[in-house]
Amino acid sequence: MKKLLIQLDTDKHPSTFDRIVAYDAGVDEVLSYSNIVVGDVKGLAQSAFFTRGLNDLKNTAIWVGGSDVTQGEQVLAEAQASFFGPFRVSLMLDSNGCNTTAATAIAKLKKDHALTGKKAVVLGLGAVGLRAAALLLQEGCHVTAASIRRVLAGVTAGGAAAGGEPASGNAVRSAPSKSVENARRISGLQVEEAGDRAEMEALMEGAEIAVCSGPANAQVLPKAFWAAHPTLKMLVDFNAAEPLGIEGIKASDDMKEREGKLILGPLGIGNTKMKVHKACIAKLFESNDQIFDVQRVYEVAGEMV
Amino acid sequence: MKKLLIQLDTDKHPSTFDRIVAYDAGVDEVLSYSNIVVGDVKGLAQSAFFTRGLNDLKNTAIWVGGSDVTQGEQVLAEAQASFFGPFRVSLMLDSNGCNTTAATAIAKLKKDHALTGKKAVVLGLGAVGLRAAALLLQEGCHVTAASIRRVLAGVTAGGAAAGGEPASGNAVRSAPSKSVENARRISGLQVEEAGDRAEMEALMEGAEIAVCSGPANAQVLPKAFWAAHPTLKMLVDFNAAEPLGIEGIKASDDMKEREGKLILGPLGIGNTKMKVHKACIAKLFESNDQIFDVQRVYEVAGEMV
Amino acid sequence: MKKLLIQLDTDKHPSTFDRIVAYDAGVDEVLSYSNIVVGDVKGLAQSAFFTRGLNDLKNTAIWVGGSDVTQGEQVLAEAQASFFGPFRVSLMLDSNGCNTTAATAIAKLKKDHALTGKKAVVLGLGAVGLRAAALLLQEGCHVTAASIRRVLAGVTAGGAAAGGEPASGNAVRSAPSKSVENARRISGLQVEEAGDRAEMEALMEGAEIAVCSGPANAQVLPKAFWAAHPTLKMLVDFNAAEPLGIEGIKASDDMKEREGKLILGPLGIGNTKMKVHKACIAKLFESNDQIFDVQRVYEVAGEMV
Numbered sequence: 083m084k085k086l087l088i089q090l091d092t093d094k095h096p097s098t099f100d101r102i103v104a105y106d107a108g109v110d111e112v113l114s115y116s117n118i119v120v121g122d123v124k125g126l127a128q129s130a131f132f133t134r135g136l137n138d139l140k141n142t143a144i145w146v147g148g149s150d151v152t153q154g155e156q157v158l159a160e161a162q163a164s165f166f167g168p169f170r171v172s173l174m175l176d177s178n179g180c181n182t183t184a185a186t187a188i189a190k191l192k193k194d195h196a197l198t199g200k201k202a203v204v205l206g207l208g209a210v211g212l213r214a215a216a217l218l219l220q221e222g223c224h225v226t227a228a229s230i231r232r233v234l235a236g237v238t239a240g241g242a243a244a245g246g247e248p249a250s251g252n253a254v255r256s257a258p259s260k261s262v263e264n265a266r267r268i269s270g271l272q273v274e275e276a277g278d279r280a281e282m283e284a285l286m287e288g289a290e291i292a293v294c295s296g297p298a299n300a301q302v303l304p305k306a307f308w309a310a311h312p313t314l315k316m317l318v319d320f321n322a323a324e325p326l327g328i329e330g331i332k333a334s335d336d337m338k339e340r341e342g343k344l345i346l347g348p349l350g351i352g353n354t355k356m357k358v359h360k361a362c363i364a365k366l367f368e369s370n371d372q373i374f375d376v377q378r379v380y381e382v383a384g385e386m387v
Numbered sequence: 388m389k390k391l392l393i394q395l396d397t398d399k400h401p402s403t404f405d406r407i408v409a410y411d412a413g414v415d416e417v418l419s420y421s422n423i424v425v426g427d428v429k430g431l432a433q434s435a436f437f438t439r440g441l442n443d444l445k446n447t448a449i450w451v452g453g454s455d456v457t458q459g460e461q462v463l464a465e466a467q468a469s470f471f472g473p474f475r476v477s478l479m480l481d482s483n484g485c486n487t488t489a490a491t492a493i494a495k496l497k498k499d500h501a502l503t504g505k506k507a508v509v510l511g512l513g514a515v516g517l518r519a520a521a522l523l524l525q526e527g528c529h530v531t532a533a534s535i536r537r538v539l540a541g542v543t544a545g546g547a548a549a550g551g552e553p554a555s556g557n558a559v560r561s562a563p564s565k566s567v568e569n570a571r572r573i574s575g576l577q578v579e580e581a582g583d584r585a586e587m588e589a590l591m592e593g594a595e596i597a598v599c600s601g602p603a604n605a606q607v608l609p610k611a612f613w614a615a616h617p618t619l620k621m622l623v624d625f626n627a628a629e630p631l632g633i634e635g636i637k638a639s640d641d642m643k644e645r646e647g648k649l650i651l652g653p654l655g656i657g658n659t660k661m662k663v664h665k666a667c668i669a670k671l672f673e674s675n676d677q678i679f680d681v682q683r684v685y686e687v688a689g690e691m692v
Numbered sequence: 693m694k695k696l697l698i699q700l701d702t703d704k705h706p707s708t709f710d711r712i713v714a715y716d717a718g719v720d721e722v723l724s725y726s727n728i729v730v731g732d733v734k735g736l737a738q739s740a741f742f743t744r745g746l747n748d749l750k751n752t753a754i755w756v757g758g759s760d761v762t763q764g765e766q767v768l769a770e771a772q773a774s775f776f777g778p779f780r781v782s783l784m785l786d787s788n789g790c791n792t793t794a795a796t797a798i799a800k801l802k803k804d805h806a807l808t809g810k811k812a813v814v815l816g817l818g819a820v821g822l823r824a825a826a827l828l829l830q831e832g833c834h835v836t837a838a839s840i841r842r843v844l845a846g847v848t849a850g851g852a853a854a855g856g857e858p859a860s861g862n863a864v865r866s867a868p869s870k871s872v873e874n875a876r877r878i879s880g881l882q883v884e885e886a887g888d889r890a891e892m893e894a895l896m897e898g899a900e901i902a903v904c905s906g907p908a909n910a911q912v913l914p915k916a917f918w919a920a921h922p923t924l925k926m927l928v929d930f931n932a933a934e935p936l937g938i939e940g941i942k943a944s945d946d947m948k949e950r951e952g953k954l955i956l957g958p959l960g961i962g963n964t965k966m967k968v969h970k971a972c973i974a975k976l977f978e979s980n981d982q983i984f985d986v987q988r989v990y991e992v993a994g995e996m997v
Contacts, residue, residue: 084410088403095732098698099739101723102752105694106743113406113419114723122400129404133411133661142407356743389715393708418711418724427705434709438716438966447712 083141084110085367088130090118090157092148092177100147100176103356107363118148123160131169139370143172151177151209162373172366174374177209179355181379182362184213186355187318188221189383190337190346191291195316198222202291205230205282205302207261210320211295212268213376218291219270226285227265229275233282234300283307286314293318294327305330309341322348358383388446389415390672393435395423395462397453397482405452405481408661412668423453428465436474444675448477456482456514467678477671479679481664482514486681489518491660492623493526494688495642495651496596500621503527507596510535510587510607512566515625516600517573518681523596524575531590532570534580538587539605588612591619598623599632610635614646627653663688693751694720695977698740700728700767702758702787710757710786713966717973728758733770741779749980753782761787761819772983782976784984787819789965791986792972794823796965797928798831799993800947800956801901805926808832812901815840815892815912817871820930821905822878823986828901829880836895837875839885843892844910893917896924904929904937915940919951932958968993
């Protein structure tokens, strides 16, 4: 019986990335759907349950993707709500790569280092950054997540990194952004909005961990700042588009020592993230009752780093 | 050479059900199309014919699906009209599962029972009910098909079963509905509109067969009525969503005796329907000149029950 | 690792022709996209590059299709623009079958005949005709390409052949058409607009090669004219829909001698075109840095005729 992955993508076109990686992870057929809205989910999910006997349902799974994580989370919730009794299939959410990317990065930090009690600062409130923040909290860190939109306004012409917080101009200064609202929902997280570079740097006082989750093509941390920082020990950068978020590192840095700090660059994360992504897809087909959200992906990442 | 099934679906998204069952029936690749309108069909069909030599055309077939049976029938007709000479492929229509469901149910009734000359009443004028009515007529029954919309108005909040006639309120009382018009086109069928429960029950006087094809989640026949009915011998229910259409039965009843009647419930039909559905798809690829409409599906069902 | 072909189609539905032929050419999975506009391309292409290691990228390729050749060319250009460094995949454009059809036809003419220095006339300025004209120029012919819209106005009710120039009425007489503008961009090509049949015939004085690329269902060259033509030696017809573009030939003519001329009919081209099409797709997966435009397809056709 073929392993079928139903790709529910909230974008105009289903992600080529998600389709290709699914095939490379051993899926036999990807059934791709695009322009998915919440109202579409119940029908598509329930029509899928009723085709195969209960013992065979583990050969069908649902993947939720697209560039908008909030929409993805709504689609995931609706798919879960469509289950009844044993009629269900395993699910995974990775809109914008958020779960696999954040989980892999924090699993790498944790691998050889105790995180408990350390101060961590996440710069940028995009989906990947917020997921990283939540995992750091869970590891016992004291975590500050800072909006850096005002800091970067003018620095970059726009364009968001995968999951990164978009840069923006003056127009958004008045009301708290959607990103800030999302951040404030994470229990235990200290959320700040840095008004300028000085405020941002002040937030990093005493921090041992910095996670750069800014927009694509925007340098967030100049080398002069981070290399001289008295307490920083580990720096993570999710931005793979030059210029990187952290000046003076290489995208391929994989816990590489530079200036006495350990650097985890976007490709250093990315290579392992691909393995985690594929491992999660393979595991989806082991039973029909799994939910691969950030927690479950983090467990898998922890076994693989 | 791969067996390719071109799925022409009239809905916004191509049915997951139809895609999955096609793979399980041995199709190598399902080429899914959604939002299909009649004007799309000729180009898609003819582009498909011209790719493979005449001897290989049996490895391509067209599946017509979606929730709207009338649209599906138009798509099927247009696909047939696009054929010329030997340039054609086999076709199957099963919008809303109408053909496989109705054919399987009536084939089950017929298996061990002479149907000729019996009075049958079909309650609900949806696509599945009308196809069942036509097959009963063909078997020599005297068939009445009754609209039960007014009977159910107020009983259910709405929502149609797979192929079931939608429940409705007062607004539709004045003009004959689309369903009634469809029913009146079936030669030999007596079509009625039950104004209330008493009228509906009167229509069932002397009936040996009752087929419940009402909307989802709506009880049509209370147990007190059918259990005490003096002539009813076989009862069929297409509604799989609780409450079932017939009170006091189980969805899985498969010609099960209850209160001295034989009961065929929705899952009792459904299990065999899945086998019929897959068998039809497999047969599509035996030659390039077959049309799997309700008649052809009924033949296959007859061999499988 | 599976061979994946990303089908970027500019039409409402992805071509069944292109999907089926891709499977028949050995592709493992076709990832179909429709309604593609230039703005969609970069994201889809780059998301595809980043899934597989550089050594494996040859197992992913992009196919550009759809009925509009100009849109296809823009999509191809945008896909190329999305490459950076070694991150690229092989590409092929064959919107409306233009490249494989024109390349196969001219390769067949060239096979046993010196083309250099001969006068050739292409009748109809559609995409296939203009590509044929460009290849004849490249072979050293003196090529005239003639709009025949005014000649055919009234002859046919409309409807364009695959890649053929649309017939049209008086409304278009005032301004040079898009087709004429496209033709004038081809360096060395003499472009004419025949006002009537006499003007068209005058343009063919001294020609040894005539290529009929008119609309579907429209006869362009009556037998009385071409059979008696003093210099014509080879005639090509791209119109497969009866009546053919050249009266008195058979669609299956494959350099068949009739009235002392060699005739290449639409199916005579088509059979070989299918082989060229499949061979090109197979070659796409030999490395990740190929562009199958008309030139590259012409090379492949030259090896296969």
